[in-house]
Amino acid sequence: MTERNLVQAVNAALARAMAEDPSVLVIGEDVGADGGVFRATEGLLARFGKDRVIDTPLAEVGIAGLAVGLAAQGFRPVAEIQFTGFLYATLDQVLNHAARLRTRTRGRLTCPLVIRSPSGGGVRAPEHHSESPEAIFAHVPGLRVVVPSSPARAFGLLLAAIRDPDPVLFLEPTRLYRATREELDDDTPPLPLDRAFVLREGTDATLVAWGGMVPEALAAADALARDGVSCEVIDLATLKPLDEETILASVARTGRLVIVQEAPLTAGYGAEVAARVAERGLMSLRAPIRRVAGWDTVMPLPRLERDYLPNAMRIAAALRETMAFA
Amino acid sequence: MDTVVARFEIRCRRFLGPDGVPLGDLPGFARDPAVLVELYRGMVRTRALDQKAVALQRTGRLGTYASSLGQEAVVVGLAAAMRPEDVLLPSFREQGAQLWRGVTMREVLLYWGGDERGSDFAASRHDFPVCVPVGGQAPHAAGVALAFRLRGEPRAAVCVFGDGATSKGDVAEALVFAGVWALPAVFVVNNNQWAISVPRSAQTAAETLAQKAIAAGIAALQVDGNDVVAVRDAVEEALARARTGGGATLIEALTYRLSDHTTADDARRYRDDAEVSRHWREEPLPRLRNYLTSLGAWSREQEEALLEACRAEVEAAEAAYLATPPQDPATMFEHTFAALPADLVRQKAEALGGRT
Numbered sequence: 201m202t203e204r205n206l207v208q209a210v211n212a213a214l215a216r217a218m219a220e221d222p223s224v225l226v227i228g229e230d231v232g233a234d235g236g237v238f239r240a241t242e243g244l245l246a247r248f249g250k251d252r253v254i255d256t257p258l259a260e261v262g263i264a265g266l267a268v269g270l271a272a273q274g275f276r277p278v279a280e281i282q283f284t285g286f287l288y289a290t291l292d293q294v295l296n297h298a299a300r301l302r303t304r305t306r307g308r309l310t311c312p313l314v315i316r317s318p319s320g321g322g323v324r325a326p327e328h329h330s331e332s333p334e335a336i337f338a339h340v341p342g343l344r345v346v347v348p349s350s351p352a353r354a355f356g357l358l359l360a361a362i363r364d365p366d367p368v369l370f371l372e373p374t375r376l377y378r379a380t381r382e383e384l385d386d387d388t389p390p391l392p393l394d395r396a397f398v399l400r401e402g403t404d405a406t407l408v409a410w411g412g413m414v415p416e417a418l419a420a421a422d423a424l425a426r427d428g429v430s431c432e433v434i435d436l437a438t439l440k441p442l443d444e445e446t447i448l449a450s451v452a453r454t455g456r457l458v459i460v461q462e463a464p465l466t467a468g469y470g471a472e473v474a475a476r477v478a479e480r481g482l483m484s485l486r487a488p489i490r491r492v493a494g495w496d497t498v499m500p501l502p503r504l505e506r507d508y509l510p511n512a513m514r515i516a517a518a519l520r521e522t523m524a525f526a
Numbered sequence: 527m528d529t530v531v532a533r534f535e536i537r538c539r540r541f542l543g544p545d546g547v548p549l550g551d552l553p554g555f556a557r558d559p560a561v562l563v564e565l566y567r568g569m570v571r572t573r574a575l576d577q578k579a580v581a582l583q584r585t586g587r588l589g590t591y592a593s594s595l596g597q598e599a600v601v602v603g604l605a606a607a608m609r610p611e612d613v614l615l616p617s618f619r620e621q622g623a624q625l626w627r628g629v630t631m632r633e634v635l636l637y638w639g640g641d642e643r644g645s646d647f648a649a650s651r652h653d654f655p656v657c658v659p660v661g662g663q664a665p666h667a668a669g670v671a672l673a674f675r676l677r678g679e680p681r682a683a684v685c686v687f688g689d690g691a692t693s694k695g696d697v698a699e700a701l702v703f704a705g706v707w708a709l710p711a712v713f714v715v716n717n718n719q720w721a722i723s724v725p726r727s728a729q730t731a732a733e734t735l736a737q738k739a740i741a742a743g744i745a746a747l748q749v750d751g752n753d754v755v756a757v758r759d760a761v762e763e764a765l766a767r768a769r770t771g772g773g774a775t776l777i778e779a780l781t782y783r784l785s786d787h788t789t790a791d792d793a794r795r796y797r798d799d800a801e802v803s804r805h806w807r808e809e810p811l812p813r814l815r816n817y818l819t820s821l822g823a824w825s826r827e828q829e830e831a832l833l834e835a836c837r838a839e840v841e842a843a844e845a846a847y848l849a850t851p852p853q854d855p856a857t858m859f860e861h862t863f864a865a866l867p868a869d870l871v872r873q874k875a876e877a878l879g880g881r882t
Contacts, residue, residue: 305655
């Protein structure tokens with residue numbers, strides 16, 4: 201067993217996938233000698249060589265398009281986009297090409313690629329480095345969207361994403377890269393790409409979160425526990441496809457739902473979760489659904505970051521309001 | 527003090543003048559009239575399909591269609607230079623190249639008739655489907671070429687796009703990638719002078735589109751895109767270089783879009799009939815036909831027989847296209863992912879009214 205933080209778990213999953221399958225390639229800016237700006241690809245060049253760990257020119261559209269071409273030819277490229285702010289340029293390639301190639305050719309050509317990108321705020325990063333774009337990508341048919349929140353889930357989900365026959369966007373919460381360490385074996389099996397994780401069982405309210413908001417949700421649940429309120433905490437982890445059943449089963453028990461997202465409120469992924477529960481779980485609800493989210497503002501520069509990001513305190517306040525609803 | 531640190535020149539290749547008279551020695555393959563007859567046949571087939579497709583659209587039996595009228599030498603010439611194992615990454619005006627590579631007329635009509643099965647063609651299954659977002663397929667070509675390089679295969683990616691696409695970042699990035707890794711790729715610009723209503727002169731201030739290769743460090747060439755011999759020769763040369771580790775090439779084929787942009791366009795809104803008429807005198811079919819006739823390798827009877835054969839082929843394809851049963855709506859769901867996620871299982875059931 202080796203103790204690993206989240207970025208080390210990503211690195212270990214990449215190494216394992218590459219060792220198991222010679223068609224797995226790592227491509228991106230600074231992924232080679234530099235080992236990636238967050239060190240997610242550290243050591244891979246030395247171990248697998250420059251034909252499998254490929255430093256690209258500084259061109260995100262090109263990286264995404266290159267991955268489409270490689271994938272259609274039977275490789276399994278794992279492309280790193282250095283920061284979320286630079287991920288948007290790939291949207292055209294992801295939406296118009298990667299996610300549609302299977303459908304457009306009726307399965308003749310497919311796109312088994314992964315795009316990895318650090319995501320979210322909380323690390324006092326420069327401008328354009330802290331956004332949470334998951335909802336934009338979750339709206340794309342044919343694309344899976346995965347957001348891990350622990351080293352073990354990062355490892356298992358990335359392994360599964362690389363093995364998956366379809367394109368996956370894998371958003372790694374930057375603030376969790378080095379937040380915690382977990383014992384993690386190299387032969388840990390992959391995790392399913394369509395299951396949410398119940399991290400904490402509870403009976404009074406359901407908290408749904410993903411990515412960098414999961415530790416905040418757990419902290420809020422701790423705070424409420426001191427008041428005698430038992431919160432169930434679900435890490436969505438695979439946003440697309442959504443594990444609706446786990447959420448509905450939880451809400452059926454608790455009757456109360458608070459959804460936490462770091463991204464701006466309006467048209468965020470939390471709205472999708474709320475709509476699903478409204479459609480299929482409304483009769484279980486004993487209080488209106490609450491969303492705790494980033495504001496509908498531009499992500500501020502680091503000095504105001506804390507005023508933007510949802511935190512345990514805001515989540516706890518929402519939970520208390522939900523609990524107070526008669 | 528300034529010093530000159532780089533110079534470049536762009537060459538233009540042409541073998542047959544507009545009247546079909548050779549301007550000098552022809553390349554080796556073109557010395558066999560039978561080869562030239564095949565190229566001619568490929569162009570006539572393409573035009574026959576285009577005419578039928580436009581007629582079908584005008585009578586409500588096909589969707590919007592992009593004709594390649596006047597550009598047949600570009601698409602046939604490049605396809606004739608390719609080997610079956612190479613990969614074609616077309617835009618949306620390369621039906622002639624697809625036909626040459628074995629895609630059927632019925633499949634082409636099926637695609638433009640709004641049916642995805644037209645892109646699930648039976649031949650040349652590693653070729654990419656039509657690419658509608660302009661230039662988006664260029665980085666795919668870099669990826670395909672990189673795949674060949676990594677596997678050590680003597681194959682190449684051939685990517686075709688229009689003059690407008692050369693303004694796109696996708697194309698610039700693809701050329702950069704192809705340059706730094708000396709990828710086995712050939713990028714062919716079908717410079718038909720018009721990106722819908724925007725003329726070539728308003729697309730870029732660069733003297734040629736071919737010179738965009740220079741900045742990426744790849745080989746550049748301009749060809750007379752109405753001379754199928756020149757197109758085939760240029761692409762063959764580029765492919766030979768690509769297969770032997772010599773890297774990528776950008777070929778600008780100069781031609782003219784004699785048709786509207788698509789059947790949804792009316793080019794008279796933005797360009798003069800006189801300009802179009804002028805370009806009809808340069809178009810590729812009579813050029814090669816005149817040359818073949820001058821060799822004694824083509825007769826009026828052969829011409830009539832070819833036109834009749836193409837007419838019969840097109841009509842058979844039309845009948846087969848129109849007789850193709852519609853797709854089951856279930857297929858819409860079944861190809862979104864390799865395996866249906868729970869959400870799509872539910873949505874499929876709803877779409878099919880409970881039928882699974």
